[in-house]
Amino acid sequence: MVTLVVATTTDPASIGPASALLAMPGWQPGLSFEGITSFVNEDVRLLQHDKGIVEEDHLDKRWEQASSEVVHELIFLSKHTAVSNRPALTIHPIGVPHLRQGDVPLQGGKPGWAAPPSPRMAPWLKLLKTIAESRGLIPEFEITLEATHHGPETNTPTMFVEIELKVEDEEEGEGERESKSNRPAKPKPKSKSSVVVAVAIEVQLQQHQSKSKSKSIARRKRKRRLRLGFI
Template sequence: MSKLIVCSEADLPSVNMRASLLRMHEWEDLGSFDGSSYMSSGDCLMMSIPDMHIRHDGLDREAERFGIKVDSVIVMSRHSAKSGRPALTAHPIGNYHEAEHGGRPETLVRACPSEMTDAVRRIHEYNRDPGVQTCFEVTHHGPYLDKPTFYIEIGSDESHWGDMHSAELLAHVISDLEPHDEYPILVGIGGGHYAPRFTEAVLSSKVNFGHMIPNYQLEGRDDDDIARMVRDACDASGTDSVYVHRKSMKGPEAHRISDIVRSAGFDTVASKDFEPISGN
C-alpha cells in the first residue's frame, strides 16, 4: 500500500505537519513535477503543492503522472469554525449538493473508512488537552480525486493554526496508523457537522465510518434526493450498512429516513449491534 500525504504551501497547519513528519523520519527527495515537489519514506509519499488543496482537483492523478503509485490520500489541513474552539478533526470529502468549496456538485470522493477512523481514535488517545475537541466532521468540500481520501485538520481559527504541538500530534497520528480493516464499515446519517454520535461510536465500538450525512443535508430534501445521497455515500464508502442517528431527529423523520435507506436496498444497523472495543 502506498499512502500519499498532501501538504499545501498555502496552509500553515499543513506546512507545520509536514515539518513534523520531516523531523520524525528519513525522507528521500524525489524531485518536482508540474509545480509540486515529492518526497518518500518507506510506503509514504509526500506531495507539496503551491496552492490550496480544496480546489486542486486530480492531485492523485498528478502524482501518478510523476510516476508514483497512489492507493490512498491523506490531506493535511487547517479547519475553520466560527466558534474558535480548538479542534483536531478528520473527515471524508465530496459534495452532496452544491460545490461551494471545491470538488464537483453531487459527487463524493471515495472514503478511507478504516484509516480515517483509526486516525480519530489515535487523535483521541494522543490528545491530553480536554480543551481540544477530537471528532469526525461530516463529508464536505473538495477537491475531487479518484483515490480514497480523507482530511486531517487543526482548528479552529488563526490563533490555533500555528500550534506546533497539534501539528506534531497529528504527524504522529499519520505515522502510526494501523487501520482495522476487519471492522464493519458504516455510513452515518443524522446529527450535526461534528458528528458527536459517530465519534463516540468509534471510540467505544469495533466499527469504522465512511461518509456521513448530517441533518442539515436532509432538510427540505425529497425521498428521491435522500435515496441518491444514501446510494452515493454507501458506494463511496464500500458498504451496504447505514447507521441512522435516530435520537438526533424527531420520531417520524427517523422512521422516514430509515424507510428510505431500506427501500434503496441498504441495511440499517443499531448501536446495540456494535461489538465493544476491549476495555470499554
C-alpha cells in the same frame, strides 16, 4: 502502491504537521512535478504545493502519471474553521454530494460527487484522541468527525485531517512558506497540535506498512507451499 500525504505551504495548519512529519527519520527528497515538491519514506509520499488545498484536483492520477506509482490513499492536511472557534482536530471524507447539477461548489469538487472515504478514518479518530490526551490537548481541543463538504476531486479513498487554526500555528507557518526547498529542512519546534497530527500519521502509516508486509510474507509462504504440493 503508495499513500499521498498532501500539504500546502499557504496554510500554517497544513505545513506545520507536514514539517513535523518531515522531521521524523527516513525522509528523502522525491521527484518534483508541476511545481509540486515531494518527499519519500518507504511507500509514503509527502507532497507540498503552494495552492489552496481544495484546488489541486486529481492529484492521485497526476502523481501516477508523473511517477508510475499507483496511489491507494490520499491524506490532506488542512486548517479547520468553525463558528465556535474552539480549537479542534478533525477528520472527514470529501465531496459535495448535496449539491445539484448547476450549483457552484464554493470549495472545490463537483455537484453530486463524493470521493471514496478512507477506511482508516475510525482508527485515526481514536488515535488522534489518544495522542491528544497524552500531549495534554484535551479538554482544550475537541476531537471530531466532520461531514463531507468540499473538494478537491479525486477517485481514491481520501480523508482530510484538520487543525483549528491558532496563533501559534500562524507564527510557525510564516517561516515555512519562506523556507520551502527540495529537501527536508530542520523545522522549528512545532505546536502541540501539529505534532499530534504528525505522530498520528506516522503511527498509522507504520501499522499499515507492517500489515502490508505481513500479508506479502503470508502470500509468498502460501505460493511456496503450493509449489511444494502441501496445499
